[in-house]
Amino acid sequence: MVKKALTIAGSDSGGGAGIQADLKTFQELDVYGMSVITAVTAQNTTGVQGVYKVPLEGIQEQLQSIAEDLRPDAIKTGMLFNSDTIDAVSRFIEFYEMKHVVVDPVMIAKGGASLLQNEAVKALKEKLLPLATIVTPNIPEAEVLTGIKIVTMDDRKQVAKLLHIMGAKTVMIKGGHDQGREEMIDLLYDGQQFHTFSSNRIPTKNTHGTGCTFSAAITAQLAKGSSVVQAVKVAKDFIQAAIEEDLHIGSGHGPTNHWAYKRNKVKIAIK
Numbered sequence: 449m450v451k452k453a454l455t456i457a458g459s460d461s462g463g464g465a466g467i468q469a470d471l472k473t474f475q476e477l478d479v480y481g482m483s484v485i486t487a488v489t490a491q492n493t494t495g496v497q498g499v500y501k502v503p504l505e506g507i508q509e510q511l512q513s514i515a516e517d518l519r520p521d522a523i524k525t526g527m528l529f530n531s532d533t534i535d536a537v538s539r540f541i542e543f544y545e546m547k548h549v550v551v552d553p554v555m556i557a558k559g560g561a562s563l564l565q566n567e568a569v570k571a572l573k574e575k576l577l578p579l580a581t582i583v584t585p586n587i588p589e590a591e592v593l594t595g596i597k598i599v600t601m602d603d604r605k606q607v608a609k610l611l612h613i614m615g616a617k618t619v620m621i622k623g624g625h626d627q628g629r630e631e632m633i634d635l636l637y638d639g640q641q642f643h644t645f646s647s648n649r650i651p652t653k654n655t656h657g658t659g660c661t662f663s664a665a666i667t668a669q670l671a672k673g674s675s676v677v678q679a680v681k682v683a684k685d686f687i688q689a690a691i692e693e694d695l696h697i698g699s700g701h702g703p704t705n706h707w708a709y710k711r712n713k714v715k716i717a718i719k
């Protein structure tokens with residue numbers, strides 16, 4: 449039976465992040481991808497040139513179209529932009545009792561543009577977080593959600609525990625912004641124990657869309673029935689391959705290589 453995943457996020461015209469990264473990742477992991485577009489960004493590897501929100505009714509209608517016909521096995525949220533959208537998405541998840549919800553609390557693009565209005569942080573914390581099977585903030589997003597500054601790994605553990613208390617079943621605090629380290633450590637808290645996922649830091653400027661790609665890979669694996677820990681393991685390998693074999697496209701922060709993981713697996717199988 450084909451498994452289906454839905455991304456509720458913003459469109460990135462440059463194709464490296466947002467909806468485009470999510471659908472490419474679903475496809476590479478053999479999951480049928482669907483999308484609800486919350487905003488259209490004019491964006492490339494040098495930054496975000498424009499943000500155009502989809503009207504609320506347009507978002508609600510897309511959600512309804514999917515719910516009435518193509519029930520997803522897992523959902524991820526990315527750029528939601530404002531509290532009205534967060535309200536609508538939270539009600540959709542609750543009403544249709546959607547399972548396996550990955551919340552990527554996208555706030556700021558790597559070039560600095562705001563992808564979530566300040567007024568929406570409260571709704572994200574109070575409405576969406578309690579519905580999350582897993583929430584996947586980077587370090588600055590985890591700081592905004594909890595109001596705690598993260599310097600050490602102990603700080604990160606404290607913040608993960610707090611996000612769990614705030615309602616997320618599991619919490620993944622990614623390490624991409626931990627500049628001081630050679631090792632890239634992502635920390636998962638499942639409510640009982642911590643799990644760490646480490647890899648070497650790849651020296652590259654081409655990290656546009658890493659967070660979207662990583663959380664989309666988790667979503668695809670959950671859609672196929674993996675446990676959260678197993679899903680994160682695959683997602684970590686997927687993102688590592690995608691960064692390692694980057695495509696050198698564009699003059700700024702280029703996208704990752706969404707086909708590297710599957711191509712490597714095929715190469716190993718042929719050997």
Ligand SMILES: Nc1ncnc2c1ncn2[C@@H]1O[C@H](COP(=O)(O)OP(=O)(O)O)[C@@H](O)[C@H]1O
Nearest residue numbers: 586622623624625632648649650658659662687
């Ligand atoms: N230079 C890098 N080398 C290896 N892994 C990286 C690198 N940058 C980010 N990652 C990985 O990419 C994933 C996304 O992390 P991060 O960049 O922190 O997210 P975001 O895109 O939301 O800011 C994590 O698994 C992180 O460890």
Ligand SMILES: Cc1ncc(COP(=O)(O)O)c(N)n1
Nearest residue numbers: 458465466557657658659660
């Ligand atoms: C539409 C959209 N959504 C999300 C991101 C964040 O990208 P990243 O994964 O690099 O944090 C982005 N730049 N654009």
